[in-house]
Amino acid sequence: MADLKKLRLKLNGTWREVETRPDRILLDLLREDLGLTGTKKGCERGECGACTVIMNGQAVLACLIPALKADGAEILTVEGMAPKDRLHPLQQAFWEEGAVQCGYCTPGMLLSAKALLDENPEPGVEEVKKAISGNLCRCTGYTKIIAAILAASDKMHKESRMRPVEEIEKEVPE
Amino acid sequence: MNWVAYRKPESIVEALALLDEAAGRGRVMAGGTDLIPQLRQREYGADLLVDITGIEELKHIREDDGWIQIGAAVTHAEVAKNSLIRKEARALAEGCAQVGSPQIRNMATLVGNVISAQPAADGAIPLTALEAEIKVASKAGERWVSMEETYREVGVSSVDASRELATMVRFKKLGGKGQTRFFRMCRRKALALPILNGAVVILLDSSLKRIQEARIALGPVAEKPFRPRDAEAYLQSKEISPEIILEAARIASVQANPRTSLLRGSDAYRKEMIRLYLARTIQDLLGGR
Numbered sequence: 001m002a003d004l005k006k007l008r009l010k011l012n013g014t015w016r017e018v019e020t021r022p023d024r025i026l027l028d029l030l031r032e033d034l035g036l037t038g039t040k041k042g043c044e045r046g047e048c049g050a051c052t053v054i055m056n057g058q059a060v061l062a063c064l065i066p067a068l069k070a071d072g073a074e075i076l077t078v079e080g081m082a083p084k085d086r087l088h089p090l091q092q093a094f095w096e097e098g099a100v101q102c103g104y105c106t107p108g109m110l111l112s113a114k115a116l117l118d119e120n121p122e123p124g125v126e127e128v129k130k131a132i133s134g135n136l137c138r139c140t141g142y143t144k145i146i147a148a149i150l151a152a153s154d155k156m157h158k159e160s161r162m163r164p165v166e167e168i169e170k171e172v173p174e
Numbered sequence: 175m176n177w178v179a180y181r182k183p184e185s186i187v188e189a190l191a192l193l194d195e196a197a198g199r200g201r202v203m204a205g206g207t208d209l210i211p212q213l214r215q216r217e218y219g220a221d222l223l224v225d226i227t228g229i230e231e232l233k234h235i236r237e238d239d240g241w242i243q244i245g246a247a248v249t250h251a252e253v254a255k256n257s258l259i260r261k262e263a264r265a266l267a268e269g270c271a272q273v274g275s276p277q278i279r280n281m282a283t284l285v286g287n288v289i290s291a292q293p294a295a296d297g298a299i300p301l302t303a304l305e306a307e308i309k310v311a312s313k314a315g316e317r318w319v320s321m322e323e324t325y326r327e328v329g330v331s332s333v334d335a336s337r338e339l340a341t342m343v344r345f346k347k348l349g350g351k352g353q354t355r356f357f358r359m360c361r362r363k364a365l366a367l368p369i370l371n372g373a374v375v376i377l378l379d380s381s382l383k384r385i386q387e388a389r390i391a392l393g394p395v396a397e398k399p400f401r402p403r404d405a406e407a408y409l410q411s412k413e414i415s416p417e418i419i420l421e422a423a424r425i426a427s428v429q430a431n432p433r434t435s436l437l438r439g440s441d442a443y444r445k446e447m448i449r450l451y452l453a454r455t456i457q458d459l460l461g462g463r
Contacts (some may be wrong), residue, residue: 066180133275
């Protein structure tokens, strides 16, 4: 039995210190040790995208990452997308557009979509397709997922444009 | 999992010392997207994983004295969007943009793509056409290895990741008279292994009517990226015309030796596709010249 090692990671906005075996995979650390079962375990070989999380701003696959690699990293899982009892605009749009059937691919889809919108707030259809090309869904046929991501992008963009002028002015240096 | 310890050194010297301590039971890991599944399936084990992605000196893409250098910790996503690579080696940016999926490209490194030694690696194919070299560091010192020398057999690199560290890949900048393109034929646009892929590098001579140097790399049609040398020589032998492009593509398809595979189709089909894709790629590159 290997010795336990300490790691510190900023998980969904909060710094945490955990102990783990050096041969632990990040996905198992999240799901089994930290109880964050939103991140799904699918193929465990980097093909299905169900375990997608955002690490240091980029969509990555938790099934291929040794847990200790996350030492010092910032990680976002589906549990951290929105404050408690609220939905992120992407989650809301998935709900409204009917982009969820069995739901197994959904957390990974949401995080790939979030990584896209963080970098490119107004993507076109092709850019959306490319961003979720590493996430397999066997139920929806993707059409509604793409529609949901575009709808969320629209809504987030409108909301950011409709902020009161006074609020924006406060952020602009004189 | 099939490893015991994990370390993330901050320098090449420290990484080599860790490998030395592990005495052949260590293993260099970059993105881990090939290595972790192999360890999980117990294709082999390691006492120590030496993760090199924390080494700052391996994270650069830069131009130095006519060479373009890419460090061993640089991911496919970083290569694909890098403006220097897009300008000077478009085929490499195009190839890197097609590896795996967005998540894989955010993790997997270009140098790792070479060390994994697959004959149709979308990063290694353009690097072969660019006649790139890999810098390998070990306790014994440093050496440069050509792309062709890095391949020992399918899936096995001549770089021994239990004792050596590939630190960067470099290739000569082509300059204004050079052009590159990449092509890929696959069943789906993402997460599908290529049925065929290839890269073309062309340097025009000063008259711009003849090809001074043509380099073509094709995969997977041999144990390593394949250079159809007769087709390259033919392109260099005559003034540029639509006919020589078609003939060069035909020669390449005769020279290539794809095997019939359930996944990738028959030998005859893939030979025909080499002819077709290569002709289109060279036509596109020369832009109707």
